[in-house]
Amino acid sequence: NSQDRSANLPPAPDVIRAASAELIVSDLAASRAFYVDVLRLVVTEETDDAIYLRSFEEYLHHSLVLRKGPVPACAALSYRVRSAAELDVAQTYYQALGVPVRRLSAGTKRGIGEIVAIEDPLGFPVEFFYDAEHVERFTQRYDVHGAGAIARLDHFNVVTPDIAAARSYYEGLDFKVSEDIQDSDHTVYAAWMYRKATVHDVALTGGDGPRLHHIAFSTNERHQILHICDQLGALRQSDKIERGPGRHGVSNAFYLYLRDPDGHRIEIYTQDYYTGDPDNPVITWDVHDNQRRDWWGTPVVPSWYAEASPVLNLDGEVADIVERVESSEAALTIGADGFSYTRRDDGSKEGVKLGEQV
Numbered sequence: 001n002s003q004d005r006s007a008n009l010p011p012a013p014d015v016i017r018a019a020s021a022e023l024i025v026s027d028l029a030a031s032r033a034f035y036v037d038v039l040r041l042v043v044t045e046e047t048d049d050a051i052y053l054r055s056f057e058e059y060l061h062h063s064l065v066l067r068k069g070p071v072p073a074c075a076a077l078s079y080r081v082r083s084a085a086e087l088d089v090a091q092t093y094y095q096a097l098g099v100p101v102r103r104l105s106a107g108t109k110r111g112i113g114e115i116v117a118i119e120d121p122l123g124f125p126v127e128f129f130y131d132a133e134h135v136e137r138f139t140q141r142y143d144v145h146g147a148g149a150i151a152r153l154d155h156f157n158v159v160t161p162d163i164a165a166a167r168s169y170y171e172g173l174d175f176k177v178s179e180d181i182q183d184s185d186h187t188v189y190a191a192w193m194y195r196k197a198t199v200h201d202v203a204l205t206g207g208d209g210p211r212l213h214h215i216a217f218s219t220n221e222r223h224q225i226l227h228i229c230d231q232l233g234a235l236r237q238s239d240k241i242e243r244g245p246g247r248h249g250v251s252n253a254f255y256l257y258l259r260d261p262d263g264h265r266i267e268i269y270t271q272d273y274y275t276g277d278p279d280n281p282v283i284t285w286d287v288h289d290n291q292r293r294d295w296w297g298t299p300v301v302p303s304w305y306a307e308a309s310p311v312l313n314l315d316g317e318v319a320d321i322v323e324r325v326e327s328s329e330a331a332l333t334i335g336a337d338g339f340s341y342t343r344r345d346d347g348s349k350e351g352v353k354l355g356e357q358v
């Protein structure tokens, strides 16, 4: 089991937070129009083939790299570790795990120091870094924020076939579970895990993977999310809105899911909760509870379950997909009236609210 396995492993790196991501995009100008003109992320630096963006509270060089390439995909999910010394720990740990590991010298990625780049046991391209160029923190630059100000990168959501194995891997990195979704047979459909004291740095979504489900940025207030919706309406780009706005059951966050010009999913998210005490209670949701993914019972659109971005390996090739063996949440709850409930045992017609069409 994971205790036995971890007993024979060297120490794991001390991860502080999900810090940045790199997405391959087919049209840099179109992506720039979405992430800069609409979402108002700050351009730290840009070259002919890449744009380095940051959210307003970020003082490290970037929160997101958009890199021009032929196949839209996720090229890296980057975690910051607590010190430069943790890079040696990471290199030793992942070499012991027997996965591909590369040590990249400082400056290989603009604004970032040395990087330990791996293909993690779930098949994702993950980077660990500490040193990074400090740039102006725009926390109080209200002169440039705009009404939809995005404060920080909050989490990665990854699609992976075996949630129990993924949970065990992340527990090996001392991530804790805040919430999960199970059925009465204890099949796990999704789990949320954290290092920073919020609901998650990484969400594990059961499905064929490795694929990136989304990257989430947080705002400080709900009205900023509503402004982004109104702004997209005014730009006649409401088709960028895939799901929401709404209130999550899991995490309690107010949410909006957008699809960028290449179909990469971006969540804008606010008001989850503090998880920093050692005895933070885990919340387990029933996969048939119709308020688990939307607290108001609004249906989850099928594309939200079905679609996700491919990921690249360390050689820049698209990673092979492994099919999920256990049952699919979408198959259980989409269009399956009567299999979901709003009130579990009150004898009323157990089912979803009137008008559910999916």
Ligand SMILES: O=C1C=CC(S(=O)(=O)O)=CC1(O)O
Residues within 6 Å of the ligand: 155, 157, 203, 216, 248, 249, 250, 251, 253, 267, 269, 292, 293, 294
């Ligand atoms: O960040 C998240 C928090 C909650 C949810 S859910 O749809 O409420 O399960 C999805 C999510 O993983 O994007």
Ligand SMILES: [Fe+2]
Residues within 6 Å of the ligand: 155, 157, 203, 214, 216, 267, 269
């Ligand atoms: Fe999310």
